[in-house]
Amino acid sequence: MLKSHFSKCKFEAGTDEAGRGCLSGPVVAAAVILPANFKHDLLNDSKQLTEKQRFKLKPIIEKEALAFAVGFIYQEKIDEINILNASILAMHKSIKQLKIKPEFIIVDGNKFKKYENIPHETIIKGDEKYLSIAAASVLAKTYRDEYMEKIHANFPEYNWKQNKGYPTKQHRQAIIKHGVTSHHRKSFKLIPIQLKLNL
Numbered sequence: 001m002l003k004s005h006f007s008k009c010k011f012e013a014g015t016d017e018a019g020r021g022c023l024s025g026p027v028v029a030a031a032v033i034l035p036a037n038f039k040h041d042l043l044n045d046s047k048q049l050t051e052k053q054r055f056k057l058k059p060i061i062e063k064e065a066l067a068f069a070v071g072f073i074y075q076e077k078i079d080e081i082n083i084l085n086a087s088i089l090a091m092h093k094s095i096k097q098l099k100i101k102p103e104f105i106i107v108d109g110n111k112f113k114k115y116e117n118i119p120h121e122t123i124i125k126g127d128e129k130y131l132s133i134a135a136a137s138v139l140a141k142t143y144r145d146e147y148m149e150k151i152h153a154n155f156p157e158y159n160w161k162q163n164k165g166y167p168t169k170q171h172r173q174a175i176i177k178h179g180v181t182s183h184h185r186k187s188f189k190l191i192p193i194q195l196k197l198n199l
Contacts, residue, residue: 002043002131004036006106006121011066013102014132015091016109018140020083022165023175023190024158024183025148026072027083029090030139031098031105033067034132040064043134047127051145058142061135068135069097070143079187088113094136108133155181 005012017029040060042053049057062068071093078086092115095105105112105120108127112120126133145164152161158174158181165171165183175190184190 002134003129004034004038004131006123006130007104007119009103010036011100011102012104012106012132013067013095013098014106014108014126014130014134014136015095016107016127016133016137016140017087017090018137018144019165020087021167023167023171023185023188024075024160024165024181025151026074026144027078027086027090028070028072028140028144028147029087029094030068030070030136030143031091031094031102032061032065032132032135032139033098033100033102034061034065034135038064038131043131043138044128047137049138054138054142054145057135057138061138065135067098067100068139069094069099070139071097072143072147075183075185078185082187083185084111087111091115106130106133108137151183155183 011033013031013033015031017027019027042057071090073086073090095115105118107122110122110124112122127137148160148164157178159170163171172191
């Protein structure tokens, strides 16, 4: 059973990101402030939900949340500041856009940098423990998936519609065959060393 709040604060924001391990596309974070009485049987960590369930939850979260926002950090910035800093920046960006300023922030994982002077807590597997983080994980994933499907239209050979930029065997084979695009993260190891030797 997911808990509603970590702190005693009414306006507690949960934040999470999606796309950290991808070879292409942005890292996307969401921040969500839910009402204390929010409940939904389907809401869980987005990784444990099907794509269909996540997209079913998306409008429910957006309608019921007291505030929500999504932040995108694109591949050029990821290459410049590294993926960990880009993930935290995406979370900061989403928190900054919330129409209600949070009194407390709960973060999925164990890495975060203080945002303004708002107290925060990092929670390992927070998306399996707290509703607002689970809701943020759903929004981050669905917004990112929609973006990857959109750019897939211009680069169908990489099959981003299906793999969403993650390092599948098919994605890596497409990089070997077609090279990299402007959407790829150049600072990532796009092709494992053993594949390079086969060229």
